[in-house]
Every structure is written in structure tokens, then in C-alpha cells.
Amino acid sequence: MTDIKISINSLSKIFGDRPNYAMQHVLNGMSKQQLLDEHGHVLGLNNININLSAKRLHVIMGLSGSGKSTLIRHINRLIEPTSGKVIIDGENLMEMSQDELREFRRHKASMVFQKFGLLPHRTVIQNISYGLIIQGISEGEAQERSKRWIDKVGLTGFEKHYPAQLSGGMQQRVGLARALATDAEILLMDEAFSALDPLIRTNMQDILLDLQRELHKTIIFITHDLDEALRIGDEISILRDGEVIQTGDPQDIILNPADKYIADFIKDINLSRVLKIGSIMEKTTNASGPKLVSNTSVEEALQIMNSTDKGIAAVVDVKGKTIGKVSIKTVITAIAHSDRDNNGPRYK
Numbered sequence: 001m002t003d004i005k006i007s008i009n010s011l012s013k014i015f016g017d018r019p020n021y022a023m024q025h026v027l028n029g030m031s032k033q034q035l036l037d038e039h040g041h042v043l044g045l046n047n048i049n050i051n052l053s054a055k056r057l058h059v060i061m062g063l064s065g066s067g068k069s070t071l072i073r074h075i076n077r078l079i080e081p082t083s084g085k086v087i088i089d090g091e092n093l094m095e096m097s098q099d100e101l102r103e104f105r106r107h108k109a110s111m112v113f114q115k116f117g118l119l120p121h122r123t124v125i126q127n128i129s130y131g132l133i134i135q136g137i138s139e140g141e142a143q144e145r146s147k148r149w150i151d152k153v154g155l156t157g158f159e160k161h162y163p164a165q166l167s168g169g170m171q172q173r174v175g176l177a178r179a180l181a182t183d184a185e186i187l188l189m190d191e192a193f194s195a196l197d198p199l200i201r202t203n204m205q206d207i208l209l210d211l212q213r214e215l216h217k218t219i220i221f222i223t224h225d226l227d228e229a230l231r232i233g234d235e236i237s238i239l240r241d242g243e244v245i246q247t248g249d250p251q252d253i254i255l256n257p258a259d260k261y262i263a264d265f266i267k268d269i270n271l272s273r274v275l276k277i278g279s280i281m282e283k284t285t286n287a288s289g290p291k292l293v294s295n296t297s298v299e300e301a302l303q304i305m306n307s308t309d310k311g312i313a314a315v316v317d318v319k320g321k322t323i324g325k326v327s328i329k330t331v332i333t334a335i336a337h338s339d340r341d342n343n344g345p346r347y348k
Helices: 019-027 032-039 068-075 098-107 124-134 139-152 168-181 198-215 226-232 250-255 260-266 298-308 328-338
Strands: 004-015 042-053 057-061 083-088 109-112 186-190 218-223 235-240 243-248 291-293 312-316 322-327
Touching: 004 019, 004 068, 004 218, 019 032, 019 042, 032 042, 042 057, 042 068, 042 218, 042 243, 057 068, 057 226, 068 083, 068 186, 068 218, 109 168, 124 139, 124 168, 139 168, 168 198, 198 226, 218 226, 226 250, 235 250, 235 260, 243 250, 243 260, 250 260, 298 312, 298 328, 322 328
Parallel strands: 057 218, 057 235, 109 186, 186 218, 291 312
Antiparallel strands: 004 042, 004 083, 235 243, 312 322
């Protein structure tokens, strides 16, 4: 069992002058649109219950207005809830004093924003070291630490440049390095890559995944892009109108959408890139042929098996232990099944 780092319990948020009064209407079944039309209040979140595992990358996704950015701002209490709790390492964030909350933001949770949020009058290294200075670390040590992060995100040589002298992708690398430099356990990323061009965006996703393999942070990543969510997420929660519709790993959501809304959402996804070979293998401890790690995509597995001209492949775990086998016929069948008609997948 993976340890739970963050537990969000019965979290609701209503924007307006009388949120507690409006909450009663929501509890009685009033919809988001009705609440706005009849009472002039906006239902931001409605009874959110999610457990976020430690050292995993959890994606919160949904269309504009679904409540995803509102949700992430509750995790560092930039927004106060109408009701509910956010429990982090067993402590209720909503019960923290202002001093305790300040220390939490300085040391335990960092945030990367869509619009970068860099200080325009400070250089790259000054921006990255800013959070360390706030923590009370000396300027000399802060700059030394910052240089290491500058190297990790590929900005060596740009230490003395100002944000305006950098491309959008480079600016976002500065934002990522600044968030990571504080060594916070939790990294909150609010549509951090959505303002970037597609190629730069893919590159930033690669950088994030590489860093996560090394650092094992608890990352909550907000996006409206399903391809991005499926590519980087260990787990995904999909929101609609302030409610969680489904939570699961990418394969579970693709193969078992909770309702027609999610089925329509995912119908154009190339399943063969998401489906992992471990989910279609036959379990065994004895198999011949090329070795495929269980999290290899079906698409990649077919290419490997095709290139070696073998009809069977061994499926291994991350330690190289054989846990199953798969035939090229099974892989082709899985790909054919993933090429669904316009009706989309069946849902729960």
C-alpha cells in the first residue's frame, strides 16, 4: 500500500456573499447552474473526496470551470473552503495558525504557476534562490543550491539573465527550479505547461518526469489536456462542475470510464499508447523471447517484438524478474480492440 500524503475530505467551496446559506441548497440537490441563476452564488467545489499518495504524480484534470484550479489552491490554503478538510501528514491544514501556515508554505509545499510568476527585476539565479532566502538560508548557500537546480533544468549559462530575456519554456524551467530548490515535499503545479508551444511542452513534461524519477516528490498537477494527463500521471482525477467524476490510473480510466461524459472525453485517445503490456500478459515465471518491462506500452511492445521476429516475449518487473509472457497475436488483438468505433468505449 502506498502511503497517503494528502487526504481531501468532503471539501466544498461556494463563492458569494452567503456561502453557508447557499451550501444548504447544494446539499438539497441544487445544481451548479441553478445556484448561480437563482441565488447568484458559484459552486466551485462540491464534496470532493480524494486521497493523494506520497511520492506520486497525481493529475487533476477537467475542462474550464470544472474546479481544478480552485481545488489545488485549497491544498496550500490560498483559498479557504466553505466546508471540509485537507489533511496533510495527519494534520488538518484548515486548523493551522497563520504562523504554522506560513511555515508550511515555506518548507513543505511549493507552487508552479501557469503564468510563471517570476520576479521581472531579478535574475534567473535570484529568482530561483528567492524561496531559500525566505526560508532564512544565507545568500551564499542559496546561490550554491540554486546553481545545482539551474544545471538540472538545463539553464547553465543563463544565471544572470532576466526573465524578459528568456523564452516561455526557459521561464517555466526557472519556475520549476525555484519550486524544487526549497526541497519541499509537495509540488503544486497549476496548468504549469499549458501556455507553452507543443514541442516545448513535451520537453518540459520530460524534464518533470526525469526529475520525479530522481526526487520522488508528491506532485499535484492541474491540466485540461487529457494527453498530458495520460502521459505524466500515476493517477488521474477528472472533475466536472466542481465534482470528482472518476479517479484511477490512466489505464483504468481509459478501459473503464465511469460514465458517458468520460467515455466521450477519451474516445479519440490512442489506447495502444496508454495500455501497458502487463495488463494483457499471461502470468508465468518461465518465458522466452525479448524481455519487456510490464509498463511498456502495447504500441512499443509490438515494435520491439516485430524487430526481433519473435512470436513470444517475456514480461518482467522493474527488477528484471519474469512475471509473465505475451504473444504477438495478443498484442495485435489489443491494438485492434483499442481502435474503437465512433461509439467510444463502454463505461461502468
